[in-house]
Amino acid sequence: MIRIDVKLDMKGLQKSLDDFQRRQIPFALAKTATGVAKQVQKAETDAISDIFDRPTLFTQRSVGVKAARKSDLTATVFVKDIAAKYLEPFELGGKHFLPPSKRGGTLLNPKAAQLNQYGNLSKGQLRRLTGRADVFVGAVKTRGGATVSGVWQRPAAAGAKGRGLNRGESLKLLVRFGDALPVKQRLGYRERAQQVVQATLRTEFEKAVGDALRTARG
DSSP: OOEEEEEOOOHHHHTTSOHHHHHHHHHHHHHHHHHHHHHHHHHHHHHHHHHSSSOOHHHHTOEEEEOOBTTBOEEEEEEOHHHHHHHHHHHHOSBOOOOBOTTSSBSSSEESSOOOTTSSOOHHHHHHHHTSTTEEEEEEEOTTSOEEEEEEEOOOOTTOOOTTOOOSSSOEEEEEEOOOOBOOOOOOHHHHHHHHHHHHHHHHHHHHHHHHHHHHHO
């Protein structure tokens, strides 16, 4: 999982406070940690749009925050599980994650196919293709000896009528699934999070303490 914990330890600070201020500190620290975590979330979300070409809304909205509490002064910034699987190589290095299809093959890195605005094969397009009785997803060994994974269409029976039939004598490759390639971009998730924490911690703490004291006195 791609995650960052913002944990605050202010024991030294609490020693310099009076009893009234000390009672408000747990609330202020929890609010501080959560505020900093939300700043990290925004920075990571903005970076996804900057780093990747046409990321999907699902990817753009994949960074979440778990708020801190006065009993647990840790706020967590994380990438949701599904997105974390394919974003992890961009943080740690390696090859693109290609999730397997239930019918065989993979659903990413399509070749010889019309892609949507995000550069992906849309689920609707794939459903339309695989919903046909003469179409299947799988790996086929070609006459040249190569094994090609993709969406294939069987030859139409003699005399068959209908739109989009394969009138040839052999299987027709509709969509070819490419192999997983090494990632080129880097998220820089951890480094960015550390920079945001250092840049916003003091401001968020001062704001949280002020809010806690005003609320208590009010």
